[in-house]
Amino acid sequence: MDFVEIKKIGSLSADIVAPPSKAHTLRALFISALAEGKSTLRNALNAEDQQIAAKALNDLGAKIVFNGKDYLVQGAEGQLSSPKEIIYTANSGVTTRFLIPIAGxxxxxxxxxxxxxxxxxxxxxxxxxxxxxGLKTESKEGKLPVKVIGKTLIGGKTEIDASESSQFLSALLIAGPLTENGMSVSVKGEMRSKPYVDITLDCMADFGVKTDREGYESFFVKSGQSYKGRDYLIEGDYSSSSYLFAAAAITGGIVKVRNLNKNSAQGDKEFIYFLEKMGCNVNFSGDSIVVEGNSLNAIDVDMSSCPDVVPTLAVVAAFAEGKTRISNISHLSAKESNRIETTAENLRRCGIKAIPGKDFLEIIGGKPHGAVIEPYNDHRIAMAFSIMGLQTGEMRINNPNCVGKSFPDFFSVLKKFYGD
Known part of the structure; x- marks a missing residue:
């Protein structure tokens, strides 16, 4: 598809099962691929990033297949071998970064x-x-392509600046138990996206590896530990669910999303509380969350721990009264697109004043209209502005297939909103 047209919806009342967690599925794939024995990753997400990761891990010696609902993984027990061919990671930041220490x-x-x-x-x-x-690599200016020299990562003490991405830290920690000396990592600077590190540590623990930590300042993974294969249930995804909740917020409708863990480590669950602060009614019942739209007011919010829902909140803010300021988001410039700039650009296309900065985005609420949206191959931009189109109508989303990176069924779910 070159584009899709989003029409204005009449009334909205929907009951949807949350898609599987992107972050949990990716981490479980890497860890189970390194584990002893077999694993079944139940209710797994099989989007583009997961397919890219699975192929890369298969190339290194694991055996991973998707049976239509679950990933079946035969772990390589840490005995990996480099492939003859180049491993291509497309635009998957997690796959690229997690692979580097493992390849070492x-x-x-x-x-x-x-x-x-x-x-x-x-x-x-x-x-x-x-x-x-110990890791030896060859690259130009520290960017892809990179050649990783095998059997050089021996572990020990290091430090890392995680202000650009917490994935750097997660990558080192996952490889930690397989190194000769273990992994002791001190964090310098301000870490962004801290909840993703918590998800990494939770997944490591679930597969049998313990990490000692002092807050978010230092981490130690002892060598000699091993990941153990297991049955592992993937929880629902708050990032993908944010679009569904945003639909209720901007249309004044009601959306119920099931299969969400209220105690999840996912940082994007904060989106629910942002909507509540903006005026929405939010109710929890078991594994379900119900959001009902209402008159919206602007907020001032720090989103350093939940960057993936910035475009979604920005779209909601376009309908709110007043100026919304989203801060501590400089790391968004290095995502699939520069999300600060692409969000602001597309808001302006829809008639909304948006002021981007290096570390912030300001949105002056108003009456947005439909427009031609250019997502720059960024799944989160495409989905956020599709949701805006439910209220504005006449919204054209270019390159809609990019949503396949995290939510392949997104437009099918949108059809359910219309009763299709």
């Missing part, structure tokens, strides 16, 4: 490359941090 444990040398955008995204800090504990 494998036998042989591994070349990792990605899309044009992935070649622009940062990995230099990860390469430099890992080099302090």
């Amino acid at each position: 444990i494998a036998k042989g040398n591994t070349i990792i490359d990605g899309s044009e955008r992935m070649r622009e995204r940062p990995i230099k800090e990860l390469l430099e941090s890992a080099s302090k504990i």
Whole structure:
């Protein structure tokens, strides 16, 4: 599809099952691929990033298949071998970054490359941090493509600046138990997206590896531990659910989303409380959350821990009275697109004043109208502005297939909103 047209919806009342968690599925794939024995990742997300990760891990020696609902994984027990072919990671930041330390444990040398955008995204800090504990790599200016020299990551003490991405830290920690000396990592600077590190540590623990930590300042993974294969149920995804809740917020409708863990480590669950602060009615019942739209007011919010829902909140803010300020989001510039700039650009196309900064985005609420939206191959931009179209109508989303990166069924779910 070159584009889709989003029509204005009449009334909205929907009951939807949350898609599986992107973050949990990816981490479970990497960890189970390194584990002893077999694992079944139940209710797994099988979107583009997961498919890219599974292929890469298969190339390194794991055996992963998707049976239509679950991933079946035969772990490589840490015995990895580099493939003859280049591992292509497209625009998957998690896959690219998690692979680098793991390739440093494998036998042989591994070349990792990605899309044009992935070649622009940062990995230099990860390469430099890992080099302090043995990893040898070859790259130009610390960017893809990168050649990782096998059997060079021995572990030990290092430090990392996680202000660009917490994925750097997660990548080191996952590889930690397979190194000769374990992994002791001190964090310098302000870590962004902290909840994703919590998800990493939870997944590691669920597969049998313990991490000692002091807050978000230092982490230690002892060597000699091993991941154990297991049955693992993937919880629902708050990031993908944010679009469904935003639909209720801007249309004045009611949306119920099931299969959400109220005690989840996912940072994007904060989106619910942002909507409540803006005026929506929010109710919890078991594993379900119900959001009912209402008159919306602007808020001032720090979103350093939940960057993936910034475009979604910005779209809701377009309908709110007053000026919404979203701060501490400089790390959004290195996502699938520069999300601060692309969100602001598309808001302006819809008649909304938006002021982007290096670390913030301000939105002056008003009466948005439909427009031609250019998502720049960013799934979260495409989905956020599709939701805006439910209220404005006459919204055209270019390159809608990009939603396949995290929510392949997104437009099918949208059809359910119309009763189709």
